[in-house]
Amino acid sequence: MSRVDPESNSFESSLVQWTKTTSGLVLMLLAVQFLTGTLLAFYYVPSVDNAHLTVSFIERVLSSGAWLRSLHHYGSQWLSLFAFLHVVRLTWQHGYRDCRGQWIASVLLFALVMAAGGTGYSLPWDTRAFFSTRVAEGLVGGLPIIGKMARLWLLGSNQISTLTLSRFFALHVLVTPFLILLLLAWRLRAVRIRLIPRQFIVAGLVFLALALWALKNPAPLGPSVAEAGPDYLPRPGSQFLWLYETLKYVPGGLGSIVGLVLPAMAILILVSLPWLKLDFLRGRSSDPQRLVGLVILSTCVVLVVVMTSASYISDRRDQRTREQLARQAAQEEVVRHQPFSPVLLNESAINSSSTNSPPPAYIQFCANCHGLHGEGGKQGALKFPPLKGVAQKQRRAIDDIVALLNDPKAYGLEPPMRSFATKLTDDEKRAIAEWVEKLQP
Ligand code: HEC
Incomplete structure (x- = not known):
């Protein structure tokens, strides 16, 4: 300098x-x-x-x-x-x-x-x-x-x-x-x-x-x-x-x-x-x-x-x-290099039965354990079962899942799975249950 x-x-x-x-x-x-x-x-x-x-x-x-x-x-x-x-x-x-x-x-x-x-x-x-x-x-x-x-x-x-x-x-x-x-x-x-x-x-x-x-x-x-x-x-x-x-x-x-x-x-x-x-x-x-x-x-x-x-x-x-x-x-x-074709998410929300995106209540209350797509997961030693394919199990029809969300113990489920009786409205429970039923194993 x-x-x-x-x-x-x-x-x-x-x-x-x-x-x-x-x-x-x-x-x-x-x-x-x-x-x-x-x-x-x-x-x-x-x-x-x-x-x-x-x-x-x-x-x-x-x-x-x-x-x-x-x-x-x-x-x-x-x-x-x-x-x-x-x-x-x-x-x-x-x-x-x-x-x-x-x-x-x-x-x-x-x-x-x-x-x-x-x-x-x-x-x-x-x-x-x-x-x-x-x-x-x-x-x-x-x-x-x-x-x-x-x-x-x-x-x-x-x-x-x-x-x-x-x-x-x-x-x-x-x-x-x-x-x-x-x-x-x-x-x-x-x-x-x-x-x-x-x-x-x-x-x-x-x-x-x-x-x-x-x-x-x-x-x-x-x-x-x-x-x-x-x-x-x-x-x-x-x-x-x-x-x-x-x-x-x-x-x-x-x-x-x-x-x-x-x-x-x-x-x-x-x-x-x-x-x-x-x-x-x-x-x-x-x-x-x-x-x-x-x-x-x-x-x-x-x-x-x-x-x-x-x-x-x-x-x-x-x-x-x-x-x-x-x-x-x-x-x-x-x-990034594909041509841009606007897909309105509105449409996919309306046809959610075909695209099968999880209901919002599921994303909020269940996804952190059972995975965004019901694939299950684990945190350290804790294992969270997948929800894909549960529909095939005994006592897992739509009504059962709604009932199980109210009282998991009655279905033999242990903590950390807990009751959502007061957390979710009946409509939300049903929407989640219907979505879970449709998951392909
Ligand atoms: C804190 C983690 C956690 C959250 C949050 C949670 N679960 Fe679970 N869930 C579990 C665990 C662990 C089990 C297994 C319990 C057992 O087998 O005793 C389970 C079991 C289940 C089962 C039975 C699975 C089977 O294989 O039969 C269903 C159905 C289920 N959960 C649905 C839900 C739904 C729907 C929600 C959201 C409203 C939810 N869970 C939120 C941890 C969680």
């Missing part, structure tokens, strides 16, 4: 100047998200019947649509990464002490960016989106005390439905962007922005890299829930793989603690860092706030790196999983 920099007088402080380009980067990536998101919203319809269809239209018909969506998809992952690095950089350079406003804004911005990513995952309504919505439902529902209420609020009713999708859509395109803009307005008013060429160089290079990456790698779009085979393996986007993997090991309510409560607490501590009196740590460090900040951030890094790698490794190691994922990727690739 031979250029003489007016702001710095040594090589080292010029390096520090380069690290300060993270804010410009985050701003650039936010602008990309706002722009591509707005363009996508011109075509997207947030309803269970049309979401997958319109996303598919964007991917396959709209010129540059696939690139646009891919920019938005990977842009959100890059944004999470750089918003995090920005917080790390500020912690490293004592931002919590020297510029509190910027510190708070940066931590909150990171939280909002993650929230925007989380709500965005449901929108394409492919099988992956459906499962990620289920994960969100489980996380929120498992919260202590407020879980039940919060779950109802998030879903918009007592099961995942079109209302859930509009809710995620509103959170994704109205609430989080509004909060982000509010935050930016507050910050940009407080500081006089200096446009430094360095910021432009770095932001420009990263944008170029993102644009090329998005061109080479289309954003994933799996089959819609109705089209997915029974062995479809949904995988979340890379910024949430750590959570997905962690939830394999921590059951139920504990998952909500790890997935929601702990991150919220970490954000809270980081935001209040400038005011924390950490005198009891003075013996260990001359700057205890920095110590606490760095410990929290490095714990995040370790957790995310370890769990993300664990997820990749366990997918690679298991031959069946590896083959299934490869098959899915190949299928996605085939679909």
